[in-house]
Amino acid sequence: MIDHELLHLLYYNYLAQVHSFSEKQLKSLRVWDFSEVINVVLQGQSDWVDVFGVKAQPYPQHEKFYEEVLQVWNENNDIDYLIERFLK
DSSP states (O other), rough: HHHHHHHHHHHHHHHHHHHEEEEHHTTTTTHHHHHHHHHHHHHHHHHHHHSSSSOOOOOOGGGHHHHHHHHHHHHOOOOHHHHHHHHO
């Protein structure tokens, strides 16, 4: 579980430092929802599962959004592309 929470910290720092998200943007519901979804996408990758031994599952309220993000991720494994596509 700590790995999931650490991913959140990395994600928010990345948005602030690399994509210059403001504090207001970082507090938006869309950014929070995306943080939950991208965590599940990353924690579902075979490399992750090999190390941690468990594949994350999306929260029920995020299932549709998760499927959308996962489809795009499977076409283009680029976090910056996902951020541009879903958050900007």
